[in-house]
Amino acid sequence: MTIPGDVPPLDDNGVVSTATGTPGTDLQLGVQTDGSRPGREGPGYLSPSSAGTFRQCQRRWEYRYIDRRPDPPGIPALVGTFVHRVLEELLHMPPVDRNVEVAKKLARAVWPEVQEHDAYIAMKLDDDAGRRVRWSAWRLIEAYFAMEDPATVEVVQREQRVKCELDGVPFVGIVDRIEKLDDQLIVTDYKTGRAPTQRYESDRLRQVLLYAAGLDAIGQRPHSARLMYIGSGSIETDVTEEAMAEVRVELANTWSTLRTAVDGGEFPPTVGPLCNWCPYSADCAEGTAEIERRYGPAA
C-alpha cells in the first residue's frame, strides 16, 4: 500500500525500490544451512542491497532472500534499468562518439531488451505506457548530459562484478563505473532517484564505499567514491582506510546477525515509515497495523 504523494525509498542501485535489489546487481547465491528449518536457504554472499534490507527489517529480508519472492514490477525500476543500460553502452563507445545523437540510437537499440524484461511483461504495459517509460528514461539521459561530458570520462571498467572476502564476509557487488582521473581511480554508481538531503548523504555513500572496499581487496584501490544522482547532483567521498574499515565492520556485524537469524529461523519485523513502501506489507500483520496507525485504514 502506498499513500499517494509520498516518496518511495531508493534501493542500492538508485532506482525506486519495489522490493530489494535491482536486476543484475543483487546476486543471491544460496547455500544450504544446518539451521533448524531444513530446506530454508541462507545467502552464500552478501551484497550491499541485501545487507541494507536486512538492517532495515529482517522480516522483509526473509520474504525476499529466504522465501525468494520476486520483485514486484514497477515503472520507476524499469526506467532505472533502461537508463543504466543506455549509459553502460554509451560509455563503451569511443569518447568522440559519446554524444546525444549516439545516445538516442543506443536507446532505440536497447529498448527491445527492456520490452522483454520480466517486469515489463508482468505489467502488461500498453503502447502509451511504454512511451511514457521511454520518455521518462530519455529525460534522465538528457539530464545526464547536463551533468558531465561523457567524452571526457576515462573509463577503466563498466559493470564490474566484484567478488571477494571483506573481513571474513563473502561479498558480491556490481560497480556501474570505474574511471581514471589524474591517475587516480573513482568508483561511481548511477542513481535515478533524487539525491538525498545532506543529513542522509553519508548513509547513502556507505554502499559505494563498500564497492570501494571490495575493489581495494582485489587490488584496485579507488581514490574516491561517488553516487551520481542523474538530474539532481552527485555526492562524493574520499576512500580512506578509516571509511573502508567502518563499512567492513558494519558488513561483518550484519553478516553475523544474519547467519544467527537464518540458523534460528527467526526474522523479527521492524515497523516504521518504510512499511508503507514494503512490497510484502499485505502479508505482514505488524506492517499492516503500522501503516494503518500512520495513515488510517486502507480505503
Ligand code: SF4
Ligand atoms: S511491512 Fe514493515 S515490518 Fe513488515 S516486512 Fe515490510 S518493512 Fe518489515
